[in-house]
Amino acid sequence: MRSSIWVLRPDTDATRAASIVDELTARGLVAHVASHDSTLHVVIEEAPDDLTPTPDVLRVARVEIPPQFRATRRNFLDSFATALAAVVAGSAIGVAGLFANPPERRGDDLDELDVTGMAELRDHGFATFRFGSEPGIVVLTGDRLHALSLVCTHLGCLVEWSPDRRQLLCPCHRGVFDLGGNVLEGPAPRPLRAFDASVQGDRVLVRRPGRVRT
Numbered sequence: 001m002r003s004s005i006w007v008l009r010p011d012t013d014a015t016r017a018a019s020i021v022d023e024l025t026a027r028g029l030v031a032h033v034a035s036h037d038s039t040l041h042v043v044i045e046e047a048p049d050d051l052t053p054t055p056d057v058l059r060v061a062r063v064e065i066p067p068q069f070r071a072t073r074r075n076f077l078d079s080f081a082t083a084l085a086a087v088v089a090g091s092a093i094g095v096a097g098l099f100a101n102p103p104e105r106r107g108d109d110l111d112e113l114d115v116t117g118m119a120e121l122r123d124h125g126f127a128t129f130r131f132g133s134e135p136g137i138v139v140l141t142g143d144r145l146h147a148l149s150l151v152c153t154h155l156g157c158l159v160e161w162s163p164d165r166r167q168l169l170c171p172c173h174r175g176v177f178d179l180g181g182n183v184l185e186g187p188a189p190r191p192l193r194a195f196d197a198s199v200q201g202d203r204v205l206v207r208r209p210g211r212v213r214t
Contacts, residue, residue, distance in 0.1 A: 004047035005081050007059040008040045017042060020054055032074075034081045041081045045074070075155065112207045121204055126161055129206055131195075137161055137168075138197050138206060139179060146179040147206045149193035154186065168192065 008017055017033045017040045024031040030045040053060050063077060115138055116127040126139045135150040152159050152170040159168040159177060168177040175186030182191050196207040
């Protein structure tokens with residue numbers, strides 16, 4: 001199930017945003033306005049692939065909703081829109097790219113994923129991946145690999161990696177996790193799910209917890 005988030009241009013006011021929603025509703029679509037700081041978004045549930053944005057749109061994100069969040073998809077989409085706004089504003093490096101144009105679905109039946117090369121990981125510091133519908137991130141600190149789920153254990157929002165703080169931040173309820181997945185702040189009841197990461201040759205491999213490579 002894919003939805004769309006339209007990030008509106010800074011000069012777009014709330015009246016125009018509401019008008020866009022009315023136009024979409026008249027076409028039989030489910031849409032609403034969301035905002036983060038001064039940035040307005042139009043969130044469109046189950047948007048058709050051929051839906052054309054209006055000239056007011058600065059950026060479009062096509063969002064794939066993981067099955068476990070479909071019952072609360074509006075909360076999920078609003079949380080994603082908040083994270084996307086932070087990325088657009090340059091205030092954080094989040095996971096918007098992972099869901100805005102999702103990579104090929106991988107890992108439903110796999111025990112191990114080839115995520116990236118060590119050279120690329122050294123250059124960027126982190127890489128994202130998915131086991132089926134679950135997004136994850138692998139971060140390199142020195143010679144150590146940290147592989148974690150990006151799904152917050154509180155309400156399932158997507159956490160963001162902050163290189164400056166060297167922590168994972170939940171935009172929904174101010175949760176903070178360290179690179180061990182441990183809860184440092186916020187209401188999350190459990191650590192982030194961890195994956196096993198290793199290097200084989202020059203490739204970074206990630207495995208589901210408890211799986212043994214044969």
